[in-house]
Amino acid sequence: MNNNGKQFSQFSRLAFFRNWISLTGLLIAVSAFFAFLLLFVLDSFAPFSNPYMGLLTYFVAPAVLLFGLLLGLLGAWLERRAFAHAAPGRIPPLRIDLSQPGQRRVMGIFAVGAVLLLLVTAVGSYRSYHFTESVGFCGRMCHTVMRPEYTAYLHSPHAKVECSACHVGPGAEAFVRAKLQGTHQLLGVLRGNYPKPVPAPVKNMRSAHDTCLECHWEKRYIGILDRNYAHFLADKDNTPYTVRLLINVGGCDPDHGPVGGIHYHMNVARKIEFVATDERRQVIPWVRVTEADGAVTEYRSPDFKADPSKFAIRRMDCLDCHNRVGHQLHTPDAAVDLAMSLGKIDPALPSIKKNAVAVLAKIYASDKEAAEKIAAGLAEQYPNEPRIHAVVGVVQDIYRQNIFPDMKASWQAYPDNVGHKDSAGCFRCHDNQHVSATDKKKMIQAGDCKACHIIFAQGKGADLNKGSASGMTFAHPGGDLDPSMKCSECHNGGSL
Ligand code: HEC
Ligand code: HEC
Ligand code: HEC
Ligand code: HEC
Ligand code: HEC
Ligand code: HEC
Structure with missing residues (x-):
């Protein structure tokens, strides 16, 4: 392909594209365009969405298309440069004259092509916007x-x-x-x-205001929730032990229900702020409440002597309690309890609660090792017991859904702040230790269990039919409770 000897009368700029680089580039661009169209149709009509397909359609194909076009231009530019070098002054200046039918036609084709391409890229970018936002x-x-x-x-x-x-x-x-x-x-x-x-x-x-509150309404009155916590003890009989709680979630807006209860914290007028001294916000030694009328109460735990303004002061919002609503990794204890209460794990197998939790709470290097050792560990404890095979599958599933050794992710890495049994949760502040700076008798209390919930029924079998609307004292299966201890000092979701 050499244009050097050409006469100007037949000269066409398109001739500059007649070189290997440009032709390769244009071939790539055309192929990418058709590949894009095909992928686009497949992606639009496929019954399920595949992230790799999206990546190919909206990033790889357009990038290759662009690369092809640029290569085409590069080839033409090189060719033109060579031509201009060999025959200086022989390329006429570019002149657009729409009165010539030939030029009009070219312009028409160009305009239609450009509009089509823009349309496809617009749809493409819209889809790729959605794609990068997608689950x-x-x-x-x-x-x-x-x-x-x-x-x-x-x-x-x-x-x-x-x-x-x-x-x-x-x-x-x-x-x-x-x-x-x-x-x-x-x-x-x-x-x-x-x-x-x-x-x-x-x-x-972002603050819950910009995320959660796009769907949830902070003024909603929730009132009392009735929740069952079905446990099995770590004894030979896997003794069932259920707690039925009436949880006083309450509300915070006087137009929609009485103000009070747990959602008191999100009172729009009242403001609760706190300082956490660890990265995970599990240690909270300082809390400040500002009432609607401006009255301020500061609470601190006795060992915290520092100036709180030296720390990042955070305003409490939904995330400080509901931190795992998007993706909770369950404790072995809770997951095994659930599987047993649903009959997926046969509670008639002696000590199965204790043993299943024990194999789940061990540290394994990989999913594969975990699956093998869970199977081997349970098989060893229940020789000649055909029912254990089904249990092994269930326990392996619990592991796969809740514990991820390659990412070191588990219930321990991500404690749940709603509640107080397996991690400090509410008791990060409600521990009788956070005392008001001005009134030593005022504290964020933990002792009055009924402030947050009442125990409507507890125990097993017929016990659960004997409900009490005013609430019962907790009959702790682990013996008398020491009020100076947090539940999570003994319970951690993976033992007991
Ligand atoms: C796009 C809308 C949307 C956003 C954003 C959203 N939620 Fe929800 N949330 C829902 C819906 C819908 C449900 C009810 C699901 C159902 O009942 O099936 C729900 C349920 C809940 C529940 C009840 C859970 C349960 O155990 O029943 C809580 C608590 C909750 N959301 C808190 C939050 C918090 C905190 C955030 C912010 C981090 C948030 N939500 C963000 C839509 C949303
Ligand atoms: C002080 C901690 C705390 C804060 C702050 C908090 N919640 Fe809750 N919320 C709870 C508890 C505890 C429950 C009931 C127990 C449970 O869900 O296990 C609950 C229940 C809920 C439910 C479930 C209602 C149902 O019908 O099942 C929703 C929805 C909810 N909260 C939304 C929110 C939103 C939105 C915010 C922020 C504006 C918020 N919560 C702030 C502790 C809190
Ligand atoms: C209902 C709201 C909600 C949804 C939906 C949600 N998240 Fe989260 N996510 C959170 C909150 C709140 C945190 C902060 C947790 C904390 O403070 O411990 C978080 C934390 C994380 C973290 C940090 C590590 C961790 O586990 O805490 C990652 C990673 C994450 N989310 C990924 C995802 C992915 C991926 C999805 C979708 C598959 C998703 N999230 C959906 C609310 C949500
Ligand atoms: C600051 C509020 C608050 C106080 C005070 C409180 N609790 Fe709770 N408790 C909760 C919440 C919230 C839950 C629900 C947790 C959940 O949904 O996972 C809960 C759950 C429970 C459960 C069921 C947990 C399970 O897994 O079976 C028991 C039992 C319990 N509390 C006992 C007590 C006792 C006993 C006291 C008094 C020493 C007490 N609580 C004080 C907020 C509180
Ligand atoms: C950051 C600290 C903090 C955390 C965490 C916290 N609270 Fe509170 N809570 C407070 C403060 C401060 C008060 C108000 C004490 C006062 O001045 O009377 C309060 C008050 C309450 C009240 C009494 C409301 C009323 O009507 O007087 C309830 C119920 C309550 N909290 C439940 C919970 C529950 C349930 C959790 C866990 C899901 C929790 N809190 C977690 C700081 C906290
Ligand atoms: C001194 C250690 C200790 C403390 C503190 C403690 N527990 Fe326990 N708890 C036990 C033991 C031991 C058992 C019996 C375990 C078994 O047989 O499964 C038990 C059993 C339970 C059970 C039933 C079985 C299970 O594992 O879920 C619940 C529910 C429970 N405790 C709740 C609480 C709550 C709520 C608190 C805090 C108010 C608390 N415990 C504080 C030691 C303790």
């Missing part, structure tokens, strides 16, 4: 890293809510910020350079 992208692209959250999320009350509804929230600024952070994180993942477990709470997580 498939968040949960499955970074397969290993987000596997714990993704797995737990699929079994959470928010399984139908997209990750981005809580993690990005509405607004263009949030979108851009999330994409920048996301790119940074993606690079980390590609380099294998990311913390395990992924730290929680997420720094810079």
Whole structure:
């Protein structure tokens, strides 16, 4: 392909594209365009969405298309340069004259082509915007890293809510910020350079106001919730022990119900702020309440002498209690209790509660090792017991859904702040230790169990038919309770 000897009369700029580089580029571009169309149709009509398909359609194919076009231009530019060099001054200046039918036709084709391409890219960018916001992208692209959250999320009350509804929230600024952070994180993942477990709470997580409250209404009066906690003790008989609680969630808006109860904290007028001295916000030595009329009460635990303004002061919101609503990793204890109460694990197998929890709470190096050792461990304890085979499968499933050795993710890495049994939760503040600076008799109390819930019934079998509307004293299966101890000093979800 050499244009050097050409006469100007037949000269056409298109001739510059007649070189190997340009032709290769244009071939690539055309192939990418058709590949894109095909993928786009497949992705639009496929019954399920696959994150890799989305990646191919909206990132790889358009990138290859662009590369092909640029290569085409590059070839033409090189060719033109060579031509101009060989025959200086022989390329006529570009002149557009729409009165010529030939040029009009070319312009027409160009305009239609450009509009079509813009349309396809617009649809493509819209789809890719949705794609990067989708659960498939968040949960499955970074397969290993987000596997714990993704797995737990699929079994959470928010399984139908997209990750981005809580993690990005509405607004263009949030979108851009999330994409920048996301790119940074993606690079980390590609380099294998990311913390395990992924730290929680997420720094810079938006306030609940911009996320949770897009769907939930802080003024809703919830009142009393009736919840059953069905346990099995760690004895030979796996003695059932159920606590039926009436939880006083209450509400915080006088127009919709009496103000008080647990949701008192989210009182719109009242403000609760606190200081946490650890990364995970499990140690909270200082709390400040500001009432609607401006009255302030400061509570501190006795060993905290520092100036709170030296720390980040956080305003309490939904996330400080409901920190695991999006993806809770259950404790072995709770997961085995649930499987037993549903009959998936036969409670007639002696000591099965204790043994199943014990194999789950051990540390394993990988999923594979865990599956093998769970099977071997249970088989060893129940020789000649055919019923154990079904149990092994159930226990392995519990492990797979709740414990992720490769990410060091488990109930221990991510304690749940609603409640107080297996981690400090409410008792981070409600521990009788947080005393008012001005009135020593005033404290954030833990002793009055009835402030938060009443025990309506407890025990097993017929005991559970004897309810008490005013509440019963907790008949703790582990003996008398020492009021100076937190429940989580003995209970940790993986033993007892
Ligand atoms: C209902 C809201 C909600 C949804 C939906 C949600 N998350 Fe979260 N996520 C949170 C909250 C709240 C935290 C902070 C937890 C804390 O403070 O301990 C968090 C923390 C995380 C963390 C940090 C590590 C951890 O486990 O705490 C990762 C990673 C994460 N989410 C990924 C995801 C992915 C992936 C999805 C979708 C598959 C998702 N999240 C869906 C609310 C949500
Ligand atoms: C996109 C909407 C949406 C967002 C955002 C959202 N939720 Fe929800 N949430 C729901 C829906 C819907 C349900 C009820 C699910 C059902 O009943 O099937 C729910 C249920 C709940 C429940 C009851 C859980 C249970 O055990 O029954 C809590 C608590 C909750 N959300 C808290 C939060 C918090 C905290 C956030 C912010 C981190 C949040 N939600 C963000 C839609 C949302
Ligand atoms: C002081 C801790 C705390 C705070 C702060 C808090 N909640 Fe709750 N919330 C609870 C507890 C405890 C329950 C009931 C027990 C449970 O869900 O296991 C509950 C229950 C709920 C439920 C379930 C209602 C149902 O019908 O099942 C929803 C929804 C909810 N909260 C939303 C929110 C939202 C939204 C916010 C923030 C505006 C919020 N909560 C702030 C502790 C809190
Ligand atoms: C600051 C509020 C608060 C106080 C005070 C409190 N609890 Fe609770 N408790 C809760 C909440 C919230 C839950 C529900 C946790 C959940 O839904 O996972 C709970 C759950 C329980 C459960 C059921 C847990 C299970 O897994 O079986 C028992 C039992 C219990 N509390 C006993 C007590 C006793 C005994 C006291 C008094 C020493 C007490 N609580 C004081 C908030 C409180
Ligand atoms: C960051 C500290 C903090 C945490 C965590 C916390 N609370 Fe509170 N709570 C307070 C403070 C402060 C008060 C108000 C004490 C006062 O001034 O009377 C309070 C008051 C209450 C009240 C009494 C409301 C009323 O009507 O007077 C209930 C019920 C309650 N909390 C339940 C809970 C439950 C349940 C949890 C865990 C899910 C929890 N709290 C976690 C700080 C906290
Ligand atoms: C001194 C250690 C200790 C403390 C503190 C303690 N427990 Fe227990 N708890 C036990 C023992 C031991 C058992 C019996 C375990 C078994 O046989 O399964 C038990 C059993 C239970 C059970 C029934 C079985 C189970 O594992 O769920 C519940 C529910 C329970 N405790 C709740 C609480 C609550 C709530 C608190 C705090 C108010 C608390 N415990 C404080 C030691 C303790």
